[in-house]
Amino acid sequence: MELVILIIVLALLxxxxxxxxxxxxxxxxxxxxxxxxxxxxxxxxFRVQQNTIEQLIIFVPAIFSYSxxxxxxxxxxxxxxxxxxxxxxxxxxxxxxxxxxxPATRGVGFLMSFLPSVVLLAGTLIGILISLL
Amino acid sequence: MELVILIIVLALLxxxxxxxxxxxxxxxxxxxxxxxxxxxxxxxxFRVQQNTIEQLIIFVPAIFSYSxxxxxxxxxxxxxxxxxxxxxxxxxxxxxxxxxxxPATRGVGFLMSFLPSVVLLAGTLIGILISLL
Amino acid sequence: MELVILIIVLALLxxxxxxxxxxxxxxxxxxxxxxxxxxxxxxxxFRVQQNTIEQLIIFVPAIFSYSxxxxxxxxxxxxxxxxxxxxxxxxxxxxxxxxxxxPATRGVGFLMSFLPSVVLLAGTLIGILISLL
Numbered sequence: 001m002e003l004v005i006l007i008i009v010l011a012l013l014x015x016x017x018x019x020x021x022x023x024x025x026x027x028x029x030x031x032x033x034x035x036x037x038x039x040x041x042x043x044x045x046f047r048v049q050q051n052t053i054e055q056l057i058i059f060v061p062a063i064f065s066y067s068x069x070x071x072x073x074x075x076x077x078x079x080x081x082x083x084x085x086x087x088x089x090x091x092x093x094x095x096x097x098x099x100x101x102x103p104a105t106r107g108v109g110f111l112m113s114f115l116p117s118v119v120l121l122a123g124t125l126i127g128i129l130i131s132l133l
Numbered sequence: 134m135e136l137v138i139l140i141i142v143l144a145l146l147x148x149x150x151x152x153x154x155x156x157x158x159x160x161x162x163x164x165x166x167x168x169x170x171x172x173x174x175x176x177x178x179f180r181v182q183q184n185t186i187e188q189l190i191i192f193v194p195a196i197f198s199y200s201x202x203x204x205x206x207x208x209x210x211x212x213x214x215x216x217x218x219x220x221x222x223x224x225x226x227x228x229x230x231x232x233x234x235x236p237a238t239r240g241v242g243f244l245m246s247f248l249p250s251v252v253l254l255a256g257t258l259i260g261i262l263i264s265l266l
Numbered sequence: 267m268e269l270v271i272l273i274i275v276l277a278l279l280x281x282x283x284x285x286x287x288x289x290x291x292x293x294x295x296x297x298x299x300x301x302x303x304x305x306x307x308x309x310x311x312f313r314v315q316q317n318t319i320e321q322l323i324i325f326v327p328a329i330f331s332y333s334x335x336x337x338x339x340x341x342x343x344x345x346x347x348x349x350x351x352x353x354x355x356x357x358x359x360x361x362x363x364x365x366x367x368x369p370a371t372r373g374v375g376f377l378m379s380f381l382p383s384v385v386l387l388a389g390t391l392i393g394i395l396i397s398l399l
Binding site (some may be wrong): 171176177179180186187188190191194195201232235236237238239251254257261264265 | 278315
Binding site for chain 1 (some may be wrong): 267293307309310313319320323324326327334335365369370372384387390391394396397
């Protein structure tokens with residue numbers, strides 16, 4: 001479980017970095033709260049943060065659920081979850097960098113953070129079906 | 134616990150469907166990132182996704198907390214949580230369908246996904262007070 | 267664990283209050299869904315809710331992870347987490363009140379809800395490193 005919590009903590013710290021970048025862009029481009037539009041570069045950083053929320057809301061429960069269900073079945077749940085988690089972390093970093101440079105190039109980073117969540121959810125579902133049957 | 138994790142996984146998969154619908158609407162109505170406005174139908178799908186985040190942020194910890202506290206007290210926590218979870222899942226689906234057709238009709242689906250969370254939170258609070266006293 | 271769940275439930279109930287305030291402002295200033303702009307006071311309440319999501323997405327997993335890791339190490343994890351949680355709850359309330367009156371004054375409340383999450387994440391990281399070594 002410690003391995004999975006480590007990944008979750010790293011994902012949250014990465015998200016914190018994205019949040020700081022929004023704050024910096026807010027100051028730099030003089031976007032006064034509560035506005036969240038007004039300069040395209042600010043909007044890119046804001047969308048990176050928002051999209052990371054949209055991903056974390058799946059990823060955090062999914063990695064936790066998968067490792068719980070998989071370990072109960074005697075699978076190497078923590079290790080598999082950690083590998084998928086590292087792909088997620090790298091994917092988010094690529095996504096953020098690509099979005100800031102050119103939103104059109106954000107696809108690879110998006111998939112690298114999105115697919116691990118899908119695999120974790122599918123693995124959890126399969127694990128639950130096996131436990132219940 | 135497996136039953137509760139099953140509900141959480143289904144809620145996350147339902148949320149994934151809403152996210153795909155936003156992506157489809159982004160392409161269909163030619164809304165280029167980072168914009169999140171520009172066509173009323175796109176904005177409806179986007180608000181369904183955003184509102185589902187606003188709900189999941191309560192629902193996931195609430196169903197987990199309720200089942201943990203209730204089971205510790207010897208209540209049928211998993212079963213009650215699962216029933217409330219199914220209402221949540223159906224409510225979200227009705228909400229999304231109603232919002233896409235006519236935002237003014239989204240009330241029933243909203244309540245069906247909102248009230249289960251309130252009941253889970255209230256049940257958790259009552260359970261904690263009983264455990265502590 | 268019950269103490270930590272109590273804090274999480276209170277944070278979610280506080281968030282529910284912010285959500286109701288958005289709903290009220292939507293009616294009062296006649297902002298029709300799916301619009302989320304149109305009146306500065308509505309936008310303030312909306313940003314309070316959104317910023318609370320941005321905080322809860324860190325705070326809930328962070329307080330849970332910290333108390334799990336700290337208790338496993340024999341530290342008073344639940345009690346420390348509960349104290350930090352109370353600071354978070356008060357900070358969010360101050361943030362919401364300040365934002366509604368004058369967005370420029372929201373700094374103190376923001377820090378009071380942001381720093382507890384950072385301390386919880388840092389504490390979890392340190393705890394995991396100690397467990398693994």
